[in-house]
Structures are given as structure tokens and as C-alpha cells.
Amino acid sequence: MKYVIQYSMRDFLRSQKYFPPLSTFILLMVVFYSYKPNPVIDSYAVTSLMMYVISAWLCTSFLALDSPVQRQLMILHAGGKNHYYIGKFMAIAITSTIFTLFAFMYPIIFGMFQENVSLSVGFISLMNHFMLSLLGIGVASLFSRIFMNSTVNSYGGLALTITISFTTIGLYEVLPTMFKNLVWVIPPAIMTQKPLMNWNGQTLSNIEWFPFVWILIYASLLISIFFILVKRKS
Amino acid sequence: MKNFIELKNITKKYGNKTVLNDINFSIPSNQVVALLGGNGTGKSTLLRLIAGIEKPSSGNIQYASNEIVIGYVPERFPKNLRFTPSEYLSYMGSMGGIPKVTLEAKMRRLLLLFQLEQFKDIRIHELSKGNIQKVGIIQALLQHPDILILDEPLSGLDKESQEMLMETIKELKDHGSTIILTYHEANLLEPVVDKTYFLVDGKLTSTKVNDSARKLLIINSMNKSYVKDWEGILQIEDRENQLYLYVSQQHSDEILFKVLELKGSVEAVSPIDSMEEGREA
Numbered sequence: 001m002k003y004v005i006q007y008s009m010r011d012f013l014r015s016q017k018y019f020p021p022l023s024t025f026i027l028l029m030v031v032f033y034s035y036k037p038n039p040v041i042d043s044y045a046v047t048s049l050m051m052y053v054i055s056a057w058l059c060t061s062f063l064a065l066d067s068p069v070q071r072q073l074m075i076l077h078a079g080g081k082n083h084y085y086i087g088k089f090m091a092i093a094i095t096s097t098i099f100t101l102f103a104f105m106y107p108i109i110f111g112m113f114q115e116n117v118s119l120s121v122g123f124i125s126l127m128n129h130f131m132l133s134l135l136g137i138g139v140a141s142l143f144s145r146i147f148m149n150s151t152v153n154s155y156g157g158l159a160l161t162i163t164i165s166f167t168t169i170g171l172y173e174v175l176p177t178m179f180k181n182l183v184w185v186i187p188p189a190i191m192t193q194k195p196l197m198n199w200n201g202q203t204l205s206n207i208e209w210f211p212f213v214w215i216l217i218y219a220s221l222l223i224s225i226f227f228i229l230v231k232r233k234s
Numbered sequence: 235m236k237n238f239i240e241l242k243n244i245t246k247k248y249g250n251k252t253v254l255n256d257i258n259f260s261i262p263s264n265q266v267v268a269l270l271g272g273n274g275t276g277k278s279t280l281l282r283l284i285a286g287i288e289k290p291s292s293g294n295i296q297y298a299s300n301e302i303v304i305g306y307v308p309e310r311f312p313k314n315l316r317f318t319p320s321e322y323l324s325y326m327g328s329m330g331g332i333p334k335v336t337l338e339a340k341m342r343r344l345l346l347l348f349q350l351e352q353f354k355d356i357r358i359h360e361l362s363k364g365n366i367q368k369v370g371i372i373q374a375l376l377q378h379p380d381i382l383i384l385d386e387p388l389s390g391l392d393k394e395s396q397e398m399l400m401e402t403i404k405e406l407k408d409h410g411s412t413i414i415l416t417y418h419e420a421n422l423l424e425p426v427v428d429k430t431y432f433l434v435d436g437k438l439t440s441t442k443v444n445d446s447a448r449k450l451l452i453i454n455s456m457n458k459s460y461v462k463d464w465e466g467i468l469q470i471e472d473r474e475n476q477l478y479l480y481v482s483q484q485h486s487d488e489i490l491f492k493v494l495e496l497k498g499s500v501e502a503v504s505p506i507d508s509m510e511e512g513r514e515a
Contacts, residue, residue, distance in 0.1 A: 003328040014316040070312040072287045073373065076304060077329040 004078050004087025009094065011065050018095075021057040025050065025099060033107055037114030044125035045196045047103040048132045049166075052189050055096045055136030056158055062092045063144035064154070071146075081230055089223070092137055100129045121201045128192050131215045138222030139165075139187050147229065165189040187222075188215050238263035238412045239284060239381065243293035246279055253279050254290075255436035263298065266403060266413045266426050271433030272468045272482060277416040278309055278385050280433065284414060285383050297381075303330075305379030309386045309416075311370030315358035319350055319369045322358060327376040337376065344372045347402070348395055363390045371399060375406075382406055384415040388422060389462070400426055418462060418470040449486045449505055451479040456498035464489060476501060 075084045148154040165187040172183045195208035244257040253276040269277045282288045285306045327337040345351045348368040367390040388396050417423045466485020471478035
């Protein structure tokens with residue numbers, strides 16, 4: 001598995017497919033922090049959402065790296081589909097973590113905040129970045145070229161799903177009562193926004209934990225579905 | 235002789251299309267087995283099923299052991315790889331769990347054998363078609379395979395490399411490997427093949443194919459690469475500037491028309507009374 005990760009990361013760098021998400025991400029960060037000082041919790045809540053989108057993009061790019069024949073060969077060499085795809089997800093997770101650490105450290109290093117980042121705020125914000133990155137990876141995996149025949153369907157379907165996931169709160173307001181529960185099907189990307197806005201940042205005990213747990217469950221479900229579908233796909 | 239691979243009632247469908255229909259056959263160990271048939275008859279699909287890359291829609295494939303190593307050479311090895319042969323083979327071998335020292339020695343030997351040593355540090359997408367095909371063959375030989383599956387392995391290889399591959403196949407067989415392959419260049423691989431199966435309309439036959447529905451076309455002034463992928467071509471033999479095309483009766487007129495269109499000259503057309511028999515060595 002170690003060599004699937006190394007192969008994939010090196011191939012990703014050589015493919016230069018890192019450039020569009022990386023340049024977009026840096027541009028977004030620089031523009032977002034162009035004025036200072038900024039509130040810590042609110043700013044990190046927004047950059048976490050950026051990581052949701054960027055991680056989804058990274059996942060789609062990574063899973064499109066290998067041609068179908070190369071994928072078959074790697075599966076044979078790696079000893080099975082699970083080894084291959086776990087290696088791929090690890091490579092995506094490592095890359096996404098590098099982006100996340102940049103999103104977390106950039107405002108601290110360049111003094112973009114109006115106050116110091118406390119341990120509790122830092123922990124929750126970093127966790128939120130990781131959770132939303134994982135959610136982005138989970139969502140994108142189901143729209144990858146492994147299941148989609150065309151790039152348009154792959155990127156288009158993903159872009160649509162991400163857009164819908166940003167409108168969950170609005171949708172919940174306009175949906176008739178009997179359909180309101182349908183929003184649970186939509187990726188819970190903005191579910192942690194409200195508890196973060198309502199949090200005073202003092203202690204970990206007075207923040208609502210359920211949204212974070214739900215994101216973890218939802219992302220895990222999506223990745224499990226990915227592995228089930230891949231196993232069935234001949 | 236002990237069966238090494240056994241296929242029972244294998245059917246493979248893609249959507250509504252049945253590519254393989256109730257295939258039953260077994261391959262003893264230490265054999266070279268050829269699967270022949272026209273384009274689109276399901277040869278590559280059957281090879282992928284045996285390699286375990288795809289699953290049959292129904293039926294099952296049994297191997298003599300769960301620990302067997304399978305080497306697979308695809309018909310179209312990826313040509314846009316962003317690695318050098320050295321890097322690529324090193325990754326593939328490492329993924330397969332070959333210790334570093336063993337892997338380096340094996341790579342060195344195979345790169346020399348297939349005359350790829352001088353190209354080992356050039357990225358694969360910059361190599362010629364033949365050299366890319368060699369990388370595809372070497373990756374399958376890195377771990378000594380118990381089963382080596384080769385889909386049109388000679389395609390694109392120069393004469394020396396074709397002979398080298400033949401020697402490698404013989405060597406692997408001598409060391410106990412089972413080799414399953416498909417080919418068009420019949421005259422080259424025939425000497426190493428122990429048994430031949432024919433795929434016709436998704437069915438497998440080990441004896442002769444439907445002779446009454448076949449023709450032999452002898453063509454002058456025509457390169458094999460032109461005709462290789464035409465529908466209805468069952469087998470191609472390259473004999474002293476002439477192409478011997480074994481074609482299905484159904485497609486023979488169409489193939490003749492294409493040959494003439496490409497300024498090829500037709501030396502002879504004849505029905506086939508007895509085509510290749512399944513041969514036991």
C-alpha cells in the first residue's frame with residue numbers, strides 16, 4: 001500500500017493536476033485574508049468550507065490519474081482492489097492534510113487574526129477542517145471517473161452536489177414540513193457553521209458536537225458505499 | 235495432468251450483450267495455451283476473467299492454490315505513463331512485495347534481455363510503441379508468475395524482442411509456469427503453444443473452428459498493422475512479404491474491398507477445408 005501511495009503522489013505531481021486546485025486554494029486564502037484583523041472562529045469556519053471543495057477536487061483528480069488498464073495492473077500488483085483504493089485514499093488524505101495545515105497555519109503565521117488562537121478554538125477549527133475535507137473526499141469519490149463515463153458527468157455532478165450542499169439551510173426553510181427530513185440526505189457541509197457561530201470558544205463542553213459526529217458518519221458511509229460499488233464493479 | 239485453472243460455466247455479459255457464453259475448460263499446469271478468435275469474440279475478456287481483473291456474470295474460476303502469482307500483459311499497455319521504465323517497474327515490483335535487492339537484479343536482467351537498458355531513464359510516454367510494449371511485458375515478469383497471461387504480446391515488438399519473448403515463454407514453462415495467450419501472428423507463436431482453443435460467438439471450442447464459414451486471403455503489398463483490427467479477421471500470418479488472412483466468410487467481401495481500397499493486391503482467395511486443429515503437444 002505504501003508504494004501505491006508513493007506512486008500516486010508522485011504521479012499527481014508530475015501530472016500537474018495539482019495546479020488548478022492549489023492555485024485556486026491559495027488565491028481564495030489570500031483574497032479571504034486580504035483585510036485584517038479577522039475573527040478566528042468565523043474565519044476558520046469559512047476556510048473549512050473551502051477545504052470541503054478543494055478536497056473534493058483533489059479526490060476527483062487523484063482518482064482520474066490512472067487509466068483503466070493501469071488501474072487493473074496496479075490492482076494485480078498491489079494484491080487486490082482494497083489495497084489499491086486504500087492507497088489512493090491515503091494519498092488523497094495526505095495531500096488534503098497538507099492543504100488543511102496551510103489553511104490553519106497561514107492566518108496565524110501572517111497575523112491575520114484579531115486575537116490569539118486558543119487551544120480549544122484551534123482544536124475545534126482544525127477538526128472542522130479535517131471533517132469537511134473527509135466529507136469532500138467522500139462525496140467526490142462517488143462522482144469519480146471510476147463510476148462516471150465522462151468528465152462532464154464527473155465534475156458536473158460533483159459541482160451540482162456541492163452547490164446543493166451549500167443550500168441546505170435555505171432548502172430546509174422552504175421545504176414543506178413533510179419533506180423537511182429530506183435535507184438529511186444532502187451532504188452536511190454547512191452543518192457545523194451554526195454551532196461554530198453560536199460557540200463562545202471558551203470550553204469544548206459548550207459546543208454542539210452532533211454536527212461534527214454526523215459529518216464523520218456521513219463521510220464514512222459515502223466511502224463505504226464507494227468500496228461496495230468498486231467491489232461490485234467488474 | 236493436474237488442472238491448474240478450471241473455468242466452470244463462465245458467462246460474461248456487458249449490459250444486454252453476452253460476450254462469453256457458458257465457457258467450460260481447464261488448463262493443466264506447465265502448459266502454453268492459446269486462445270484464438272476474431273476481433274470482438276471475447277478473447278481479451280476471457281483473459282481478464284482468468285487474471286481476476288474482472289468477475290464473470292455467472293460461473294466460477296478455480297485455481298490450484300490461493301497463493302498463485304499472476305502476471306498480466308494487456309493488449310494495450312498504457313502509453314501515457316509519466317514514469318521512466320526504471321521508476322515504473324520499481325513501483326510495480328515493490329507493490330508486489332518483491333524485496334528491493336531481488337527487484338533491482340530482476341529489473342536489470344529483464345531490461346537487458348529486452349534491450350531496454352538504454353531507455354530505462356526516459357519517460358514511458360516518450361518511448362516508441364515497441365518499447366512501451368516491452369515495459370508492459372517486463373512488469374508481468376517481475377515476480378516469477380505462476381500464470382502468465384499475454385494479450386497479443388507480439389504486437390509492436392521487433393523481431394529480436396519477439397524471439398526474446400518466445401524464449402522467455404519457454405523458460406517460464408520449463409520452470410513450471412502456465413502461460414495463456416492470444417495472438418494474430420500465428421506462425422511465430424505456434425511452436426511454443428501446447429493447446430489451442432477457439433472462441434466463436436462467445437463459445438469455446440478446442441477442436442477446429444467452423445471451417446465452412448472461413449476463407450484464406452493471400453495479400454501482397456500490405457502492412458499487417460492496417461488489417462489487424464478489422465472485423466472478421468480471425469488470424470494473420472506474415473509470410474515473406476505476404477499476409478495470410480484467415481477471415482470469416484461473412485466478412486470476406488468487405489475485407490477484400492478494404493484491401494483493394496488501400497491499394498493492396500490480392501494474390502489468392504480460397505475457402506478453408508481444414509483450419510488449425512486444437513493441438514496437443
